[in-house]
Amino acid sequence: MLWDTSEGDLEIKNAEKSFVFRPIETTLAACIAQTEGFSSDAAVLLTDSPSLSAEAAALDIRIQSISRTDDILPLLMNDARQESNAWSRSLVRWYLADHRDLPWRRTKSPYAVWVSEIMLQQTRVEAVVGYYNRFMTRFPSVQSLAEADIEEVLKYWEGLGYYSRARNLHKAARCIVEKYDGRFPETVDALLKLPGIGAYTAGAIASIAFDVPAPAVDGNVLRVLSRLYALWDDIMTEYTRKRITALTEANIPLQQPGAYTQGLMELGALVCIPGHPRCDVCPLSADCKAHMLNIEEQLPVRIPKTKIREQRRAVYLFFDEDKVLLHRRPEGTVLGGLFEFPGVDIDECSSQDADQRFFEEYDIRPDHTVRRGEAVHRFTHIHWHMTIFSSDLSDASCVPENGDWLWADREVLDRIMIPTAFKSAMKLVKQRFSCI
Numbered sequence: 001m002l003w004d005t006s007e008g009d010l011e012i013k014n015a016e017k018s019f020v021f022r023p024i025e026t027t028l029a030a031c032i033a034q035t036e037g038f039s040s041d042a043a044v045l046l047t048d049s050p051s052l053s054a055e056a057a058a059l060d061i062r063i064q065s066i067s068r069t070d071d072i073l074p075l076l077m078n079d080a081r082q083e084s085n086a087w088s089r090s091l092v093r094w095y096l097a098d099h100r101d102l103p104w105r106r107t108k109s110p111y112a113v114w115v116s117e118i119m120l121q122q123t124r125v126e127a128v129v130g131y132y133n134r135f136m137t138r139f140p141s142v143q144s145l146a147e148a149d150i151e152e153v154l155k156y157w158e159g160l161g162y163y164s165r166a167r168n169l170h171k172a173a174r175c176i177v178e179k180y181d182g183r184f185p186e187t188v189d190a191l192l193k194l195p196g197i198g199a200y201t202a203g204a205i206a207s208i209a210f211d212v213p214a215p216a217v218d219g220n221v222l223r224v225l226s227r228l229y230a231l232w233d234d235i236m237t238e239y240t241r242k243r244i245t246a247l248t249e250a251n252i253p254l255q256q257p258g259a260y261t262q263g264l265m266e267l268g269a270l271v272c273i274p275g276h277p278r279c280d281v282c283p284l285s286a287d288c289k290a291h292m293l294n295i296e297e298q299l300p301v302r303i304p305k306t307k308i309r310e311q312r313r314a315v316y317l318f319f320d321e322d323k324v325l326l327h328r329r330p331e332g333t334v335l336g337g338l339f340e341f342p343g344v345d346i347d348e349c350s351s352q353d354a355d356q357r358f359f360e361e362y363d364i365r366p367d368h369t370v371r372r373g374e375a376v377h378r379f380t381h382i383h384w385h386m387t388i389f390s391s392d393l394s395d396a397s398c399v400p401e402n403g404d405w406l407w408a409d410r411e412v413l414d415r416i417m418i419p420t421a422f423k424s425a426m427k428l429v430k431q432r433f434s435c436i
């Protein structure tokens with residue numbers, strides 16, 4: 001099997017067949033390519049990509065139609081397990097030969113691993129070292145921490161911020177002493193029950209201190225694995241986190257889970273850094289698909305959540321016998337260029353406020369305004385909370401004759417596309433027309 005790239009496309013080919021995947025599809029392509037040749041048992045199909053289904057069929061790849069994320073993960077894990085784990089071996093070798101000498105790395109004590117991991121959350125390594133040394137000198141064991149007064153613990157935390165971390169540390173220490181007789185629980189499930197310990201910390205403690213092959217996935221690992229596997233999935237989603245957790249777990253070398261966990265952390269902190277990764281000194285460059293495709297700086301994909309604006313809006317139905325007034329929305333706005341029942345953004349939904357805003361906007365003064373109903377329409381970035389009014393025009397001659405305003409009768413309304421945002425308003429108009 002050969003990999004070839006041009007302008008971000010990915011080509012997979014053997015002696016008889018070849019296929020080019022567009023960049024957005026390289027995730028699937030990578031999954032397919034991970035399998036043994038083109039006749040794999042475990043090619044993965046993402047069901048929301050129907051075109052790929054036919055394409056994969058053309059490659060004689062056995063397709064499994066998968067509708068739930070949970071179905072995909074075991075396949076991915078099998079794929080990864082069948083691989084030689086070349087990159088994880090390189091990672092462990094590199095870590096063992098070349099890691100930074102940090103105080104918490106000189107021991108496998110679960111207490112030390114735990115304290116350091118909690119301190120390192122949202123805090124740089126350089127800032128943590130001094131705090132860690134002072135903390136461990138004063139509270140050298142889980143017993144000493146459990147016996148301490150919370151005020152003193154907080155004092156030793158002062159300056160690190162996020163004080164709930166210190167409170168949870170103290171609570172969890174008491175819990176370990178009371179429930180486990182001072183011995184750290186060794187399983188991920190038990191660790192997860194302790195205050196302040198989430199999946200990442202549990203995985204880190206279990207793998208580093210107890211050699212449990214448990215994945216520890218934080219932002220660094222999401223970035224590294226996204227690049228290693230050239231994943232175009234948005235790392236902000238639960239699906240991607242699960243997928244990367246599965247890949248991380250599948251590649252854990254059973255002999256060295258702790259070095260593997262720490263190796264990923266170290267690589268993410270020093271080499272596979274955000275923005276411009278240092279691929280020239282990376283021990284995984286030979287196995288890194290993003291590097292092969294020259295897309296490492298485009299990954300990981302992080303789609304910011306769009307902030308939704310809640311906007312009140314007054315929508316007017318101006319009737320003139322058997323006609324209703326329409327207005328063409330300005331280009332460059334929501335529904336730009338389409339006809340609407342004219343309206344304005346408002347702060348208050350009183351008719352007085354709305355009438356005044358409408359007059360300021362269009363130089364047309366509504367008269368005898370009556371509230372007819374409410375409607376909500378959700379666009380991607382904005383939610384319109386509409387109050388629908390019917391109104392007369394104080395002076396019909398104020399309506400500009402410039403093509404942006406139109407008196408529409410029933411027939412015209414049937415011909416013109418009115419966006420579904422105005423479905424409720426349209427219903428009111430039709431009711432009125434049916435009474436004429």
Ligand code: SF4
Binds near residue numbers: 283288
């Ligand atoms: S080769 Fe580059 S992108 Fe790939 S893992 Fe290494 S540093 Fe990251």
